Amino acid sequence: MDILVFPVSRLSILGIMCLLTQVITDNEDQFTHESFINPVFLPSVTNITVKRGSLAVLPCSIQYLQDKQVVWRFVDEDKFLTIGKKTWFKSDKIILEHLSQDDNITNWDLLIKNTEFKNGGMYECQITSTVDLTEKVQLNVLETTINGDRAIDRGERIYFVCNVTGGPHIPTDITWYKDGRPITSRGFPHAIITKYRSNVNNASITEFIVDRSVFSDTGVYTCKSKTVATVKAKIFLQIGDTVHVKRIPVFEDLKEERRGEFSPAYTSGSLQTPNSCNKLSVSVVIRLLLIIIITTIHR
Template sequence: MDFILYMIFLLLSLEQVVTVPLARRRKLQPTFLPTPTNITVHRGELAVLKCHIKDVGPKMVVWREQARDVPLTIGQEIFSPENNMAIEVHKISEHETQYDLIIKDVETHHSGTYLCQVTATKLYTHYVTLTVLDEPIKVEKRIKLTGTEFVNQDSRIMLRCNVTGALHAPDDVDWFFKGERIMTQLPHWRDRTQILRRTMGRMYISELIVDRSTLEDDGIYVCRSSGSSIDVEDITVNVLSADKPNVSRRDKANLSQTGDIGPSSSAMVVFQHSSMVYILTLISYVMISLTSNGFTRLTTHTLNLSRTVFNCDNCVYR
């Protein structure tokens, strides 16, 4: 079986080579460009073995393990009996192509040296060593829900739920409102609600967008991840009625300064003037009792003091 597969590889390579003129074949000698040659991952992670080739032309590229003669991939075809292997081919430029061997959910038996080979006038080989640590990576699961907490009626509600898995992103994220799952086709949400989803590595991002919010949208929203592990986070959204007047602290301060709140300034002046007259009268009686001619002196002194306090030049004391 191994011999047959290897012969298929040789035949495919020869078929590609003979269709290219000799002068062009001499110019297109493949060259391996620098890529990581030592890869270390934890059990259960994704391993990516890169093979960046310049001037590969029509030649076939093969990935295989050093300990085995059976190819894992030939070109873009998979020959590995395992379902967790794949090949990704990226055409970077006219002369550069990258053939990446992908191994999902790696196990310790995947450790070893892998060969990326190109057959031309001679065999070109690029070596990559993979080391799989015998313990899963320890990553704390996280869920974070952010977004609109206060919104005016008829405005947009935007909520964003970020869920990070321990080894990979969760399968999906569900949204709930007041204990009921949000279905965009239901009458309450129809034609004004979107649920956007995307994944970035181990992170799953889901966004809930509700246009033209109503008072019925006021309440608790829940984001829940699904899959092997379930995480839940909630947020309270307050929809403010358009009929309620909004009086800010600044407005209240302005009202107080203009005299609309609290006692008026004129009343305070009258109170102060009345108190001053009472005090001056009391002093007058005391001065009269102390001196025989004090009445005249007291009258003059009181009048002058009154003019100073009340800023009145025409005041008459009686």
């Protein structure tokens, strides 16, 4: 068999080599991009504060996860909550929300329903690989309450206590507001505000005190944090004047008594009312009847 050999120029050989080099380079770039690039966590909120009893959403966004797994762990108790898309810790309150986006981005958010104080702490979103890739999220579960009288008389003492409870990460920048406006020493010169921290029950306590209330103190009082929007509580205070209200019935009773009075009648040198006169006339009639009966019998 004869073999045909075509003449190949140096230029053709050079062109083929360039083409092969380009194909190999493209394959290497694609292989490197898809197989050797490490997953990365995208920026997200790492400190979350929620009210007790509400829903907590702990975010975890990853790019280039590829075939690796995502694990959520509660660091404070060293226990796994989810592995991949499955919930490892059996609880109706814990849900994994998975969502795929463009550019090889996936969300692995951990949802905790009806949060309690014990749910607060440090959580960790971890990528299972030879490289230690983790993202920590601090969850703070707080409760804010206001205690105090909702209705008082004018001149009585106003005493409100704002109590923020939940753990070591309680905000201390609590400010008092009246009808949506901050309470300042200039606008409320008669008010006293105290703040202190209780180590017994991990609480931040703020007091609002007015020794002698006035009608203008009526309104909605709110204590809230400037930095954490979920930390707030409100109470409505009504200032009344029941001292005057109590006097009205007494005055009306006096008027009714005066309306029922009659001209006095004098009997035997003593002052008698018409009722006593009526009683006296009845007794006189009875005596007269008795005299008539006795006289008739003797006859």
